[in-house]
Amino acid sequence: MRYLKCSEVGLSLFFVFFLTTWAPGPASCEGDRPPNFVIIFADDLGYGDLGCYGHPTLRTPNLDRMAAEGMRFTDFYSAAPVCTPSRAALMTGRLPVRSGMCSDTRRVLFPDSAGGIPESEVTLAEGLKQKGYTTGCVGKW
Secondary structure, eight states: OHHHHHHHHHHHHHHHHHHHHTSOOTTTSSTTOOOOOOOOOOTTOOTTSSGGGTOSSOOOHHHHHHHHHSOOOSSOOOSSSSHHHHHHHHHHSSOGGGGTOOOSSOOOOOTTOOOOSOTTSOOHHHHHHHTTOOOOOOSOO
C-alpha cells in the first residue's frame, strides 16, 4: 500500500513538474513559443541498457547524443512492468488501476482489443495543448 501511494505521488509530481516547467514563459522562450521536447518511452528497457546510462558494450550513439543535449531522468519508475498500464500511466499521470487500464485477468491491450483509456481521463497531450503545444504520438499508441 505504501508503494502505491509513493508511486501515485511521484507520478503526479512528475506531471505537475512537466506541465509547469515547460510552460511558455517570458524568460525561457523566444516569443510566445514553448520549447520543444521529446519523450522516449520504451517497453522492457532496463536502466543500464543504454550507453548514456553506463552500458559497457551496447552502442546507442543517437540516444546518447540526445541525452547529452537534453534531460535524463535517473530516478524514475514505471507504473507497471508491461506496456498497456505503463503507457496509460505516462499519458494520464494516474496509476493504471485508477483509469481501468489493468486488472487481474487483463494486463495488455492488443490491436483487436476493445476499450482503452476512458474518454473522461485528461491526458498529457490535452494538458500540453492547453499550454500551446502541438502534440504527436508515434509508436504503439
